Amino acid sequence: xxxxLAGVLQLLALIAALALAYIPLxxxxxxxxxxxxxxxxxxxxxxxxxxxxxxEMTWSAYLRGVLAxxxxxxxxxxxxxxxxxxxxxxxxxxxxxxxxxxxxxxSFVTNTNWQSYYGxxxxxxxxxxxxxAVQNFVSAxxxxxxxxxxxxxxxxxxxxxxxxxxxxxxxxxxxILLPGAAIAAVVLVACGVIQNFSGIHExxxxxxxxxxxxxxxxxxxxxxxxxxxxxxxxxxxxxxxPFENPTPFTNLFEIFLILVIPFAxxxxxxxxxxxxxQGYAILATMFTIWLGFVALMMWTEFAHHGPALQAAxxxxxxxxxxxxxxxxxxxxxxxxxxxxxxxxxxxxxxTGLGGGITMLGMMLGEIAPGGVxxxxxxxxxxxxIAVFIAGxxxxxxxxxxxxxxxxxxxxxxxxxxxxxxxxxxxxxxxxMALPTPPHSMLNAGAHGFxxxxxxFTSASxxxxxxxxGLNANxxxxxxxxxxxxxxxxxxxxxxxxxxxxSLAGQKPVPVTAGTLRTEKPLFTGLLVGAILxxxxxxxxxxxxxxxxxxxxx
Numbered sequence: 001x002x003x004x005l006a007g008v009l010q011l012l013a014l015i016a017a018l019a020l021a022y023i024p025l026x027x028x029x030x031x032x033x034x035x036x037x038x039x040x041x042x043x044x045x046x047x048x049x050x051x052x053x054x055x056e057m058t059w060s061a062y063l064r065g066v067l068a069x070x071x072x073x074x075x076x077x078x079x080x081x082x083x084x085x086x087x088x089x090x091x092x093x094x095x096x097x098x099x100x101x102x103x104x105x106x107s108f109v110t111n112t113n114w115q116s117y118y119g120x121x122x123x124x125x126x127x128x129x130x131x132x133a134v135q136n137f138v139s140a141x142x143x144x145x146x147x148x149x150x151x152x153x154x155x156x157x158x159x160x161x162x163x164x165x166x167x168x169x170x171x172x173x174x175x176i177l178l179p180g181a182a183i184a185a186v187v188l189v190a191c192g193v194i195q196n197f198s199g200i201h202e203x204x205x206x207x208x209x210x211x212x213x214x215x216x217x218x219x220x221x222x223x224x225x226x227x228x229x230x231x232x233x234x235x236x237x238x239x240x241x242p243f244e245n246p247t248p249f250t251n252l253f254e255i256f257l258i259l260v261i262p263f264a265x266x267x268x269x270x271x272x273x274x275x276x277x278q279g280y281a282i283l284a285t286m287f288t289i290w291l292g293f294v295a296l297m298m299w300t301e302f303a304h305h306g307p308a309l310q311a312a313x314x315x316x317x318x319x320x321x322x323x324x325x326x327x328x329x330x331x332x333x334x335x336x337x338x339x340x341x342x343x344x345x346x347x348x349x350x351t352g353l354g355g356g357i358t359m360l361g362m363m364l365g366e367i368a369p370g371g372v373x374x375x376x377x378x379x380x381x382x383x384x385i386a387v388f389i390a391g392x393x394x395x396x397x398x399x400x401x402x403x404x405x406x407x408x409x410x411x412x413x414x415x416x417x418x419x420x421x422x423x424x425x426x427x428x429x430x431x432m433a434l435p436t437p438p439h440s441m442l443n444a445g446a447h448g449f450x451x452x453x454x455x456f457t458s459a460s461x462x463x464x465x466x467x468x469g470l471n472a473n474x475x476x477x478x479x480x481x482x483x484x485x486x487x488x489x490x491x492x493x494x495x496x497x498x499x500x501x502s503l504a505g506q507k508p509v510p511v512t513a514g515t516l517r518t519e520k521p522l523f524t525g526l527l528v529g530a531i532l533x534x535x536x537x538x539x540x541x542x543x544x545x546x547x548x549x550x551x552x553x
Contacts, residue, residue, distance in 0.1 A: 004302055007326015010252055011294060014259075014330065021260050026267020026279070032175045033148045033168060034272065042170050049166065056161035059501030062149055065165035066142060066493060070109050073135060077105035080131045081123075090124035091200055091214055103478040108135040110489035111143055111371060113225070113232030113341055113464040114481060116473040120214055120235045125197050132232060133221050137181070140228030141172035143339075143373030146493050147265065148272075150377045153500030154401045155273045157508050162500050176261075177228060184223035184257055191253075192246035195219040218243055226257035229371040231341030231464040239331070239344040240320045251323050251344055255331055258340050262369035263287070265376045273401055277519035282379055284524045289368035289531065290337055293361055297329040300354040300551075318349020318468075329354075336361035339371030341464025348451065348468040355467070356547025359454055362461045363539045364531060365420065371462065377496050383518070384413045384499075386530040390516050390523075400518060402508040409502055416495040421538045423460040423484050428453050428542065430480075437476050442469035450546035455481060460488035 038046070038053060046053050057065065078101050085095035096104065100117060107114040108131070117123075123132070145168035152162050189195050198215030218234045222244050225232060235241040245251055263283065270279020302325055319328045328345040335342050336358040347358045361368075367378040384400055388410050391398030398405040405413075431437040431452050441448035447469070454467040459481040466472065472481065517523065 003324050003326060004298075006324065007298055007302075007329065010248075010327055011330055014252060014255060017256050018259055018263055022264055022267055022283075025260065026264040027271055029176060029261075029264065029268040030271035032171050033163075033268070035171075038167075039174065042167075042174055045170050045174075046166065051164075051166035053164055053167035053170070055164055057164055058160045059149070059153075059162055059497040059504075062162050062165045063494060063497045065169075066146065066497075067490065069138075069165075069169065070142065070490070073109040073138065074105045077108060077131045077135060078102060080127055081105065084124055084127050087124070087126050089126040089197070093122060093124050096122060096127075099475050099478040100473065103482040104132075106482045106485050107464065108132050108230075108232060109139055110462050110485045111139040111228070111230060111339055111374070112459065112462040112485045112489070113230045114459055114466070114472075114485065115232055115236075115464070116478055116481075118236040119233055125216060128221065128234065129217050133217070133224065136221070136224040136228050136230040136232070137173050137177050138169065140177055140224075140230065140372045141169050143371055144172040144176070144261075144265075145169050145373065146496055147373035147376040148268075150380055150496055150500040151269050151272045153503035154380075154403060156504045157402075157506060160501055160505050162497070162504060177224065180227050180261075181220065181224040184227055184253075185220045187253060188219040188222055188250060191250045192242075193219040193222055193250065194243045213243075222254070223257070225342060226254045226340065227261065227372075229258060229262065229338045229340040231335065231339075233342065239342045240346075242322075245344055246322075248323055248327060251327050251331065254342070254344075255327075255334050258334050258338055258342070259290075259369060261372045262338055262375040265373070266369075269376060269380075275401075275519065278401065281519045281524050281527075282376075282383070284521070285527045285531075286367070286369040286375070286379060288524070288528055289364070290333065293333045293337060293357060293368070294330055297333050297354055297357050298326060300351050300357065301325045301329050318346035320344055332358055333361060335465060336463060337364070337366060337368045337370070339366045339374055339462045339464070341458065343465050346468040347454070347465060348447075352446075352547050352549075352551030355450060355454075356543055356551060358465070359450070359457055359543065359547060360535070360539070362457045362463050363421075363424070363543075364535050365417070366461050366463060367531070374462070378416075378492075381413050381416045381496065381499070382531050382534075383527055384409060385417065385534070386523070386527045387516060387518065388413075389530060390526060396514055396516075399509050399515060402511070403503045403506050404509055409499060412495045412499040412502065416492050416499075417534065419491050419495075420460050420488055423488055424453070424456050424539075425542060427456040427460070427480055427484050431456070431476070434476075437474075440471040440474055440477060442471070446546050446549040450550065453542055453546050456484055459484040462489050 081096040081101040149162040196215040200214040203211045239245040266279045266283040270276035331344045365378045369375045387398040387400045451467045451470040
């Protein structure tokens with residue numbers, strides 16, 4: 001079997017698995033967030049944190065809950081790293097320095113999981129399990145909660161209430177992420193991923209010295225790392241490491257975990273707004289972009305010019321030979337079109353155009369299908385923009401799901417789509433202009449610029465993957481990427497929740513013959529076009545200086 005055919009067959013198997021999970025998982029999540037009953041363990045949690053799960057919240061109260069919870073998470077994880085040297089289970093590792101502790105705490109709380117350290121040489125068992133793994137669950141649950149709040153904004157009318165943040169947070173964790181990660185962890189252990197709390201072992205003799213490996217609760221971390229679109233690896237090689245991802249089957253299974261909740265949330269959206277066809281329209285938009293990117297990535301990596309690449313049958317540099325070019329291409333597209341950031345190959349070693357595709361996937365806003373929760377609310381914001389554009393074209397007041405898109409709504413949507421590009425471009429420009437930050441670049445020219453552009457694209461979009469050539473463990477990059485992650489996560493949430501509150505306060509507009517049918521293929525095409533054009537106009541100059549210049553050289 002040729003490598004191209006193997007890649008296509010893996011892609012078809014992945015699509016089939018996602019299709020089988022779509023309706024049951026999406027409908028189940030809709031029931032979870034619509035239920036008025038609480039499990040006993042959930043009641044214990046509410047009592048422990050002093051929350052009243054049945055109290056409805058306005059958008060501002062919901063936002064305060066998100067910010068307060070996340071601030072406590074940053075502080076707790078920061079202190080846990082700073083105290084690692086005096087805690088048991090540290091494997092002899094010292095406390096993490098302040099700049100890196102800040103960066104890592106922000107990274108995991110914001111669902112970014114950017115890592116400027118070697119996991120197997122920096123973090124002990126306590127920090128990995130009680131700190132990083134816990135945030136993998138709750139940061140994903142926060143994103144899902146915000147998405148559900150926006151869906152309620154479309155579904156409700158004449159009210160300013162969006163549900164209860166604490167209830168949404170706990171239910172998303174207890175009823176969706178925990179059982180899903182537990183099942184996934186069992187599958188991964190059965191397939192060879194390690195799960196233990198062993199210490200550091202010396203393995204064999206190599207070039208006159210020994211190789212050291214440490215164990216860890218890797219399978220459980222790996223499961224929620226992918227299912228929650230987190231991405232932070234137990235080891236520096238991430239999902240290219242055989243302890244995290246030992247076989248081609250586990251590789252495909254991990255891609256499935258990355259995509260299953262973001263895609264299924266479109267079904268949840270359709271059920272909660274009372275029209276599953278609206279959910280299918282959003283799904284079609286996400287799937288069209290994702291499949292197009294996968295096809296383009298496979299083409300660039302299999303058919304790139306050059307005698308060495310043609311003789312090898314593809315661009316194998318930086319690819320794990322256990323998976324090959326096809327599976328690596330699917331993984332790279334899936335991890336950058338979501339907010340995962342896990343890698344099973346090194347994006348810096350992709351062809352110039354292939355590296356550009358990974359960057360463009362993040363620059364789209366990670367909405368195809370995006371992170372858990374963040375992908376859905378990002379796509380719904382783009383749907384609002386597309387409806388507004390359609391209204392301008394036909395001279396009609398734009399409406400979406402029975403809600404008028406007026407001045408306030410479009411201002412909030414515009415602020416949402418502008419904040420992340422502003423962060424990416426400003427931080428990149430400042431880093432290139434100052435004398436010290438460019439010294440962290442491994443390469444010069446267009447590829448070196450791509451390293452810095454990729455870093456701030458990844459941080460501001462809460463992705464977490466890296467181009468692998470940039471030394472980001474400096475005070476400058478630890479601090480600046482930390483700020484980019486904070487602003488890139490929570491400023492958009494402000495606009496999302498404010499939009500949700502504005503929509504929930506409206507009364508529904510009746511459907512007429514002139515209403516734009518947003519469940520039709522025509523709207524899907526309009527939405528895909530709006531996403532690609534808006535992103536292209538925003539980022540094209542920067543892409544032209546980096547990956548496009550390299551790819552066309």
